Amino acid sequence: MTLPSLKWWQSGIIYQIYPRSFQDSGGDGVGDLKGVTGRLDYLASLGITAIWFSPVFTSPMKDFGYDVADYKNIDPLFGTLEDFGELVEQAHARGLKVMLDFVPNHSSDEHPWFVEARSSRDNPKRDWYMWRDPSTTGGVPNNWKSFFGGDAWTFDQQTGQYYLHQFVSGQPELNWANPEVRHEMADTLRFWMQRGVDGFRVDVFWLLAKDPEFRDEPRNPDWRPGQPEHNSLTHIYTQDLPVTHDYIREMRAALDEFDDRMMVGEIYLPIDKLLTYAGTPEAPECHLPFNFHLILTPWNAADVRRLVDEYDAAVTKSGSWPNWVLGNHDQHRFATRVGRAQYRVAQTLLLTLRGTPTVYYGDEIGMEDGHIPENRVVDPAALGQPEVAASAGRDPERTPMQWDTSPHAGFTSARAEPWLPVAENFTAVNVAAQEQDPRSDLNYFRALTRLRGGSAALTGGSYRSLETATGTPTLQEGTSLTGGGYQNVQAGSGVFGYVREHDAEKVLVLLNFGTEDAPLSLPELEGATLLLSSHGEADSSVLRGNEAQLWQLS
Structure with missing residues (x-):
């Protein structure tokens, strides 16, 4: 059940596909559009709403599609415009929206x-x-x-x-101060919307404008050798310039010429600056300024709770809509970052917070970073910065989707190696094995999306974290869960709990970030119904280490 007032991009779940790595139908070791079309039934089974494709435009692939040589065509590596049209038609027939990655800040030097x-x-x-x-x-x-x-x-x-060029030399920066450039970019959006595209993820949104005087940027006093060289400067002349908002409003106007379209903006900024990119009701900008803060926050209950409280309050004040993400093509996989024991806690958090979640392909089965031998590294971010390649390199999170135990994990029939090596754990972590196991990560993901889709509280209800007396997420005995002061007894500093509520429906989410069991003493839970536990069976007396629980409150 969804709330009637919500748009699809508010009530739904966005699923990011890195096309090179999802499914190869042609046997060349690189994923393609026909491969995705052949997997649409699987995607529909996940309970997602929209598929976002990383770039598939014509490109020499110096940055794997983020260097565009033709904004109005499909690269032959992925297929044809006809293949894309078939994919859109088949996706729409299954109730799935289609989003494209739009790269307006720079083109290819071969454009x-x-x-x-x-x-x-x-x-x-x-x-x-x-x-x-x-x-x-x-x-x-x-x-x-x-x-x-x-x-x-x-x-x-x-x-x-x-x-x-702020990336590789093959990605020259477009001059957004030139109205002809802006007109061409808006026309590109129209081109794809006329072909059925429902939305766009816009690359490096906050970098579009640059200082017209090209002044030197000041040194960053906190930078130390061994960190990325880019961080050695404070980017006051290349990021978040005020005129950027004018450019975004022009893009928004092009989207608003069509019914029910949307855009997500890639923006790495503090929350107060991030939310300005949503604009105002009188001058709307980006529907969803991408919130990456959950990726960048230390993984413990206190810090995560503090972030969620701050962000939700800021979004509510601004009148915009929240969104959350734990992984993408530029960040190491969250199962690797938080550890296997915390994987389901993280997945539960992502899919039960207020706002739109974005899921990265393979995260639904718990894929982890793949090992990339030195001779197989292809990411320009790693090749150009050998001194920080381990942290800057993005190949580990881009390895092929793990479908089954056949050679190359069912990703490709190619005799040669796929474009990146398959992660070594594919024989244990794959879709086919998890389809057969009702207690698998895949089926836990589906259980979460079913609960979310059938709950007005989880889809669009309010968010309220559990009150704390000590500044850490402990719960205090004797405070009513339904009375506004949500507390519990001795749950420990590793517990984060919150209530999602719409009308009379209340869902309590309890997440144990620690390894120790947390005793629970909540009279209200005596009449509550357990909706889901990451550990399978559960009761109202204890939240086990590394456990997530969802309760329907009476």
Whole structure:
């Protein structure tokens, strides 16, 4: 059951697919669109609402699709526009929405726009990109750094100027101050919406605007050698500039020309700045400014509770809609980060908090980071920064989907190795094995999504954390769960509990972040109904170590 006032992107669950790694139908070791189409029944069985595809546009793949050479076509590696049309039709027939990754900050250096732009200084496309003369000493124009290491500038011999790129040199930055660029980007959104696309995840939203004077950025006093070089500066001239909001409102206007479309913005900023990207009712911007804070918060009950309370209160005050994510193509898998024992606690948290959850492919079966031998590393973020490759490299979370125990985990029939090695645990952790086990991680995920989809409280109800007397999430005896002061006895600093409520429906979520059992003494639980426990059976007297419980309160 969903609340009538909620849009699909508020009540539903978004599932991210990294197309190279989901399913290969052609036997070349790289996933493709037909492969995804063949797995749509599986996706529908998960209880998700929308599929978000990492980039599938034409690209030389210097950053695996985030370097776009044609915004209005599909790369042959993934298929054709016809294949994409078939996928959209089949997804919609199953009630699934389709979202694309939109990359407006930079194109490929092989895009025809950039080929024209670098042909001469007076080419009409020249101002579509960001060019500067060498400094007075003959070097780079300023001190700006690339996220992938080194300077953010590459010298173009033909025209004698540098062009800006905040990622690899094959990703020149588009000049969003040029209205022609903004018009073309809006037209690209329309192109895909006319083909049935329901929404977009917009790459590096907060980087679109740059300082028109190209001033040096100040040094970061907290930076230390051994950390990524990009962090050595404070990015006051390349991130979160006020005019960025004008650009986003223009994109939003293009989306609003169509019914029921949406966009998610990739934004790594503090909560107060993050939520400004939702705009206002009078000047709406991004439907869901991506909230990455759960990924970046230390995994303990006190810190997670503090984050959730702060974020939910801020979202409520701003009038926007919350969203949560635990993993994606740029972050190590959460089963690896929090550990196997805490995997279901984390999954329960993600799918029961107020707001829209985004799930990364394979997380529903508990996939972990794969081991990538040095000779198989392909991620430019790791190759360009060998000194921090272990933390910066993104290959481990992009390994192929683990479908079964056949060679290459059922991802591909290719005789050669797939584009990245399959994680070594695929014979134990795979869809086929978990389909047959009612107590598997996959079926626990489905149980959570069924509960969520059938509960107005979990889908769109209010959130209230359990009160604490000591500043840590302990629960105190004698306070009524239904009276507004939600406390419990001696649950310990490792417990985070909250209530989701809509009308008369109340769902209590209890999460034990610790390894020790936490005794419970709640009279209200005597009449409550256990909805789900990550440990299977449960009672109202104890929350076991590493356990998640959901209770329907009477």
